[in-house]
Amino acid sequence: MKVYKCFSSYHLKDSPHHPLPITKELHKKGFIDISEGTPAYFRAVEPEKVIASLRDKYLRSAEEVIIKLKSYQKGQRENWSPVWYLQGEWNIRGKVRDLVENSEKEFITAFVDAKMALKFKKAFETAKHKGLDVKIILLEKNKRYLNALSRFGEVIPVSLEDILYREEEDFQKIFTEALFSSEAPSRVKGVFVRDGKESIMVYEEDGIIKGLIVRIPFIPLFQRMVILYLIEKSREKN
Known part of the structure; x- marks a missing residue:
């Protein structure tokens, strides 16, 4: 030295x-x-002592930040918000897992993009482990995805063309077409609903995957009704 x-x-x-x-x-x-x-x-x-000191200070700072963030989150939960905006696939997957953790009986989903459904395998595994009633709607027929997802719950392939373009009109049909239309600026990729009380809608906008957490009571309930409507119509057809 x-x-x-x-x-x-x-x-x-x-x-x-x-x-x-x-x-x-x-x-x-x-x-x-x-x-x-x-x-x-x-x-x-000695460099080893300096680095150890810097490491300790960094860890202490990180712990302080975590404590402050948890305190902030607690305050935010107290200031309840009915809609939250999400961005980033990692963040969205985490929130979907939280949705499953909060589910009591039912976890139903619908996917326009079946490939995306596989990105939420951990959430489906948790739902199965909890013994939830899991229903997965795929709006495209693909045996590979059907087989891969069937071990998590009931998987129902649905043809929107067969359901939407019949002569009869009803409000749920109109809502379904608006929700899953490929012509909308923001294309819906998937919807997750727990117990008809809370939902996460995943969509793509300008090539970026985004999401919305919705806790306004009637919207998750109506989304649930739309998904069950699609299941019913698909079963009628078959």
């Missing part, structure tokens, strides 16, 4: 207790040691 000597400083000339400002700051941070005596000497602390 090299030892360095400080020159040309009136601070060190008169007293070792008044080092240069930068030396004092480094000593305060624990990066250097200062010797007693005149003239004063300083030396760098």
Whole structure:
């Protein structure tokens, strides 16, 4: 370890207790040691000790941030909001798993993009483990996805063309067409509903996957009714 000597400083000339400002700051941070005596000497602390100190400070700061964030989340839960905007596939998958954890009896879903359904396997595994009534609607027929998802619950392939383009009109049919239309600026990829009380709608906008958590009571309930409507119509056809 090299030892360095400080020159040309009136601070060190008169007293070792008044080092240069930068030396004092480094000593305060624990990066250097200062010797007693005149003239004063300083030396760098072993790198391992410096890195360990920085690591400890980083971990303490991270723990403080986590505590503050949890406190903030608790405050936000108290200030209940009926709609939350999500962005990022990782974040959306986590929120869907939370949705399953909060489910009591039923977890029903519908996917325009069957491939996307496989990205939520962990959520389906949790739902199955909890013994929930799991229904998965696929709006495209693909045996690969049907087989892969069937181990999690009831999988129902639905043809929108056969259901939507009949002569009869009803409100649920109109809502279904508006919800799953491929011509809309924001294309719905999937919908998750728990117990008719809360839902997450995943959609794509400008090539970015986004999501909406909805807790307004009548909207998740109506989304549930639409999905069950599609199941009923599909069974009638078959």
